[in-house]
């Protein structure tokens with residue numbers, strides 16, 4: 001049986017008074033930390049500005065249903081879903097954000 005990639009997400013620091021929070025995604029033995037903040041979104045879904053620490057990439061991530069979700073990463077462009085959307089959706093559910 002092939003190894004399944006281990007993928008976990010954790011809220012490292014809850015939102016501060018400016019709404020900035022930090023989370024971590026572990027996938028395929030790689031760990032990445034992200035700083036994020038919810039931003040106004042006019043086109044459906046909840047919008048987040050997400051900054052991956054150490055790489056300088058700023059991604060705009062929308063969490064919602066169907067067409068109301070998007071991300072600027074290569075994974076989303078290729079597959080129509082990605083760890084950033086799935087991860088943020090999981091954090092929102094788990095921590096009632």
Ligand SMILES: [Zn+2]
Nearest residue numbers: 071073082084
């Ligand atoms: Zn993404």
